[in-house]
Amino acid sequence: MKPGSSRISQIFREENAKGTDKKAIMLKKSTSSIRSESGFHHAIEALLSLENASVIFMQRLLDYEEIQAAGIRFHEDTVDLAYQILNVQGTLLFLMEQHKIKCSAFIVYTKRSFENILYDVHGTVVLKFVGPSVIMSRMVSRMTITDNDDRLLGYVKEFGKRVNYSVYNARGERLFLVVSNSYIPSSSTPFSILYRGQNIGVIKFGWKHVYHDLPYIDYETTGVEFPADMDEREKALLIGCMMLIEFSWYSPLTKLRLSMLLVGLILASLGIIVIFFPFFVESTTQDPETASFFKVQRR
Incomplete structure (x- = not known):
């Protein structure tokens, strides 16, 4: 754990001590009470793998053979990108695929619709991350996060002239602000995670510069850092925000679009x-x- 993370975790320990957030306790209750809600039950159970995690990496799988070796079962014609989700110890937590979208991806450079499916290590769907088509919605990046039965867990929405994001729970309560202070972020732009005005973490590209000795990440790895004792569902929302930032600003397709946009302007x-x-x-x-x-x- 990085220096200063104990101070970050203290914020959440104080909140839990005040009784203002009971979700972490509810998360660990007996699963028999939600047995009838199979999709939601499985999502919550799978998210327990995020317990005590303080850093989560999103590692891109570069070729179809590597994707198959990772255990993701899909056809390459229907998938745009694939990722594995790891913790800082290198443990594989989830696998994620991004489905190809029929509409043009070059309509508004980085603003495009997408559907991402998060699987557990057994190949069972845990969560869905869906962004609407820009043709049918406002010119704002927005992503909803649901379980396999389309039960809402929360959503992420871009706002402001600079590229910033708000992270909401299923009740529409804003939990976090994720800010970049940049009009057009690049791979060198970090996004700070704010909770009640305090900086509690970061989403950024190129974690190999921080963790030099980790063999399972590279210089194009995107990751998110948050307090280890944060509620697992809130961690999942921040992972969703990390995915949206990755697809909007860090992915090879986005870099290609930005390059094409620059060439087009010239x-x-x-x-x-x-x-x-x-x-x-x-x-x-x-x-x-x-x-x-x-x-x-x-x-």
């Missing part, structure tokens, strides 16, 4: 210059003073 600027430059020259040469200037220059 080409558009050159096109405007080529189209309007003759009109500019013609208008300037029609002015007597300017015309005499051009004649002198030609001599």
Whole structure:
């Protein structure tokens, strides 16, 4: 655990001592009381693997053979990206796939719809992370988090001129602010996690720069750090926020889109210059003073 994490955990211990948050206690109750809610029951049970975790890594699987070796059972034609979710000890907690979307992914550079499925190590669906199509919604990144039976766990929503996110629970209560203070984040941009105005963690790209000795991550690993004794469902919401940030700003597809956007802007600027430059020259040469200037220059 990194230095200072005990101070972060103390915030949540004090909150629990005051009795303001009972969710962690409810999470560990007997599962017999929610036996009829099979999807929700399995999601809560699977999320117990996040207990005492303070850092979670999201490691991209680079080829289909590697995906199959990791135990994800799907056809490569229906999957855009695949990830494994690890803790800081390197234990595989979950596997995640992103389904390909039929609509164009280049409509509004990083703003695109997606559906991500989180599996446990046995291949059973734990959670779904779904972002609506930008054509049918406002121009804001938003992702809902549900169990396999579409029971809402919470949602993440982008807000502000700079790229910031609000994390809400199923009741619509805002739990966390995830802020970047950047208009266009890059792979070097960290996102701070704020709880009641206090910085309690971070979401960022390239954790190999922090944990040099870990062989199971690389310099393109995205991760989230939060208090170890935080409620597991709240950790799942922050993992969802990490996924949204990864797909919006860190993934290879996004980097390709941003590169294409930059190239498009350059080409558009050159096109405007080529189209309007003759009109500019013609208008300037029609002015007597300017015309005499051009004649002198030609001599």
